[in-house]
Amino acid sequence: MYLFQRIEEAVFKENDAKRAIGEFILENRNQLQDFSMEDIAKQTFTSKPTLVRFAKFFGYSGWKEFMYAFTHEVAYHDDNAYKDVDPNFPFLGTDDSLEMIENLVSLKIQSIKDTVSLMAVEDLNKAAAIIQKSANVVIYGTSPNYYYGELFRRNLLSIHKKAFMANSGESGIISHTLTEKDCAVIISYSGNSPEESPTSNVKILKKNNVPIISITSGGKNYLRDYSDIVLNISSKEKLYSKISNYATQESILLIVEMLFSKVFALDYEANMEKKLASSRQLESRRQATFKDLSEQ
Numbered sequence: 001m002y003l004f005q006r007i008e009e010a011v012f013k014e015n016d017a018k019r020a021i022g023e024f025i026l027e028n029r030n031q032l033q034d035f036s037m038e039d040i041a042k043q044t045f046t047s048k049p050t051l052v053r054f055a056k057f058f059g060y061s062g063w064k065e066f067m068y069a070f071t072h073e074v075a076y077h078d079d080n081a082y083k084d085v086d087p088n089f090p091f092l093g094t095d096d097s098l099e100m101i102e103n104l105v106s107l108k109i110q111s112i113k114d115t116v117s118l119m120a121v122e123d124l125n126k127a128a129a130i131i132q133k134s135a136n137v138v139i140y141g142t143s144p145n146y147y148y149g150e151l152f153r154r155n156l157l158s159i160h161k162k163a164f165m166a167n168s169g170e171s172g173i174i175s176h177t178l179t180e181k182d183c184a185v186i187i188s189y190s191g192n193s194p195e196e197s198p199t200s201n202v203k204i205l206k207k208n209n210v211p212i213i214s215i216t217s218g219g220k221n222y223l224r225d226y227s228d229i230v231l232n233i234s235s236k237e238k239l240y241s242k243i244s245n246y247a248t249q250e251s252i253l254l255i256v257e258m259l260f261s262k263v264f265a266l267d268y269e270a271n272m273e274k275k276l277a278s279s280r281q282l283e284s285r286r287q288a289t290f291k292d293l294s295e296q
Contacts, residue, residue: 001190001235002219003073004029006058008239009190020044021054029074037063059220073219082110088242104246111234111247115254118218118232127213127229128262131156134183134211137163138174140198141187144245145252149187152256158278159264159271168197175204183211187256189233189248191221202226215255231255 001009004026011022021044025032041047048063055066090107091100131137137156139149149165156163166174178184184205186198191214193199199222205212206226214227217235224230234251264271 001192001217001221003058003070005190005217005219005235005239006192007070008241009192010057012240017044017046017050018054018057021046021051025070029070032067032074033071082107082114082236082247085110087111087236087247088238090243090246107246108250111236111250112254114234114236115232115251118234119255119258123229123231124258124262127231127259128266130183130211130213130229131161131185131259131263132266134181135162136178136182137161137185138166138178138182139163139185139187140166140171140201142168142197144249145187145189148249148252148256149185151253152185152260155256155260156263159274160278161263166198166201171197171201172204175201175210176208178205178208178210180209180211183213185213185215186223186227187215187252188223189217189235189237189245190239191216191223194222199223213259215252231259 007022007025010018011026014022021040024040024044028035035043037048037051041051051063055061055063058066060066060069085103085107087107090103095103137153139153141149146165146168153163153165164174175184184201186201188198191199194202202212202223211229212227213229213231214223215231215233216223216227217233219235233255234247237245237248264275
C-alpha cells in the first residue's frame with residue numbers, strides 16, 4: 001500500500017492529531033513542498049514534535065525523511081496517472097450517459113494496461129507452478145474481493161483443481177488445516193490490518209509453511225512482507241474516497257484470469273480435456289438459437 005493510501009487509512013481510523021495532519025497533507029499533496037514544518041504545525045493546530053511523531057507512525061525516522069518519501073511518491077503517481085479520467089470519480093453528476101460510458105471504458109482500459117505493466121512474468125509463472133502442484137488451493141478475501149476469488153475458484157474447479165473459498169468466519173479454522181502441500185491465495189487491496197481478515201490468517205499460514213500468493217496493491221504493506229509471491233494490483237485508487245472500485249476490480253479480475261490461464265497452460269491438453277468433459281456433462285442441456293453460440 002502506498003504512503004498516500006496509508007495516510008488516508010489513518011485519517012479514516014484515527015481521531016486525534018494524526019487525522020488533522022493527514023487531512024492537511026492529502027488536501028495539499030501537490031503543494032506540500034511550499035509549506036515549512038512550522039507552517040504545517042500552525043495550519044493543523046499541532047506542533048513540530050507532533051509532526052515528527054506522525055512521521056515515525058509511518059516508519060520514518062523524522063519529518064524530513066517522511067516529506068522526501070511522500071513528495072517523491074506524489075511525483076511518481078502524477079507521472080504515471082491515468083490520463084483524462086479520475087479513477088476515484090470517473091464521472092460527474094452533470095455528465096450525460098455517453099460521457100459516463102466513455103469515461104468508464106477509458107478507466108478500465110487504463111487499469112488493464114497499468115496492471116500489465118506491473119506484472120512480473122517470473123512471479124506469474126512461479127505462482128502458477130505453486131498452484132499446479134498444490135493439493136488444495138484456498139482463496140481468502142473480504143467483500144468485494146471475495147466475489148473475484150469465487151470466479152477464480154470456479155475456473156480452477158473446471159480443470160479438477162481442488163479450490164475453496166475461506167469464509168471470513170471460518171478462515172482461521174481452515175488455515176489451521178493447511179500444510180506445505182497446499183497454498184493460499186490472499187486478495188487484499190490494502191494488505192494491512194494484520195488483526196483483521198484476510199491478513200489475520202498470515203501468521204497461521206506461515207507457521208504451517210503454507211505458500212502464500214498475494215494479490216495486493218503496490219508500496220509497503222504487511223501482506224507483501226510475508227508472501228512468497230506478490231502479484232500487483234493497479235493502485236491509483238484511494239481506499240475510501242471514491243464512487244466504486246472500478247479500476248481495482250478490473251485489475252484484480254485480470255490478475256486472476258492471467259493466473260488461471262497460466263495454470264491451464266502448464267498442462268494444456270489435459271486441462272482442455274477436463275474442461276470440455278465437464279462442460280459436456282454439466283451443460284449439455286444448454287441450447288442456443290444464435291449460430292455463433294451453438295455447439296452444433
